[in-house]
Amino acid sequence: MAVLVCLLAGLLPLSWVQAEAQWDPHGYIIYCPCMGRFGNQAEHFLGALGFAKSVDRTLILPPWRTYKNIPFDEWFQVDPLKEYHRVILAEDFMREFAPEHWPPGERKGWCYSHSGDTSNCDMKIGNPFEPFWTELGVDFDDYVLFNIGFDNMYANAWKERFPPEKYPVMAFKGAPASFPVKEHHIALHHYLHWSEAIQGEASQVIEKHLNNQPFVGIHLRNGIDWVNACQHVEGMTEFMASPQCLGYSREKTVIPELCLPSTQEILRLTRKVVMATGVKFVFVATDRHPLTAELESHLQDQKVKVFHLDPWLPQIDLAILGQSMHFIGNCVSSFTSFVARERLREGKPTSYWTFTE
Known part of the structure; x- marks a missing residue:
């Protein structure tokens, strides 16, 4: 009731109320678009969107990376993407959900490792990795190692091995996607509008x-x-x-x-x-x-x-x-x-x- 009163009084933006009501118990995915310029980042984005759909987690729309983070919605509309799958802006997620559901001290970075070696797992070494996460206000406290592919055939393996109850947020060092974009993900550009x-x-x-x-x-x-x-x-x-x-x-x-x-x-x-x-x-x-x-x-x-x-x-x-x-x-x-x-x-x-x- 208090939220409704504040909304009617103009004290809360509508986007805040909508986000507050939509915590996703299926979990979230975020990643650093840290490979190449915009064209490469866009191909990775389509793959990441397809991956989020296959494992049934909300995709946190990462900022585009130039010399600084560019909020996703500065360049593209968010609503058309929702016709395909659940998404939320990274800035909204960090403001509204992270303090309670992904608080400092409990933030794990996801790192591919076939052998269990963590030597390449530092999420914030070098540019653009360090400034990307820093500008979002994220530090990492531990790592989760994985050796599962991102193709649809591995979706059940992701769900079984990493249930959202235990791992509410998957934060990948790089995009959970291939470059160039997979052929079956090309059609997802249908939902990407300037x-x-x-x-x-x-x-x-x-x-x-x-x-x-x-x-x-x-x-x-x-x-x-x-x-x-x-x-x-x-x-x-x-x-x-x-x-x-x-x-x-x-x-x-x-x-x-x-x-x-x-x-x-x-x-x-x-x-x-x-x-x-x-x-x-x-x-x-x-x-x-x-x-x-x-x-x-x-x-x-x-x-x-x-x-x-x-x-x-x-x-x-x-x-x-x-x-x-x-x-x-x-x-x-x-x-x-x-x-x-x-x-x-x-x-x-x-x-x-x-x-x-």
Whole structure:
């Protein structure tokens, strides 16, 4: 009754009341998204969401990790995820539930160990591990060792070995998921929707610079770190996010040109798609060189304008690319794979440099 009175009086936010009423006796999962940049973190997130569903625990939505923790809902909506499974923001969990159900002194970190060796189990050694947990206000008092896989086939083993009555919170050192994302988890991107803030910024760019007209979006990965990585891919059956175009059967191999396409290939395929769609705008997202002058010269007879934003937040590029009429990306890049999954949900076409089905 007191809570209801406070709510009606405006003394308590609705989100507090909802969270207070929803402690999950099935237990919780949280993890550090500590492997790579956003594209990798997003692939891990889909796997972690699928894992939480399989073991029937609420997923604590971890902050995205940049140079600091970014609350999950700054970039993505929470409610669509609830259509698939139970979730709660990490900040809400730490404020409302942790003091009683996961108090200091009883916080255990979960560490994979086949042999029982705990030498690699320190949850807070190095960056981003230490700052991630510190910014959430979490220290660990002990470890729980496990050697069970995260695939659905192991769900019963997790439930039997680690019942929520004894282990209410599983806090993993890294994501309980594979990279690249498992094929059966790709569809979970259906529940991942940009926040209104990200959508709004993307819409402003499209209106101001692309005249709200149809456009082709392209992603060029050509920074020096990428150039160096692509030198060693020849003959690999899988490299980073390559299954998005090569498939999961490992019957095809990665070639350097698939990882780092030539300028000639970029001009060729962009022109082909522009001619097929009839668009007058091309939007370029890249980590280094947008090839703006080269593209405009190559498309001069089509009177196409090429625009490169270089936004303060890379997620704005992603949101814009998702709205293109046709998207051309890098098969090996998880930045591209994020866009490709979103477009799969919307039924929009995606092509890849140097790749022919």
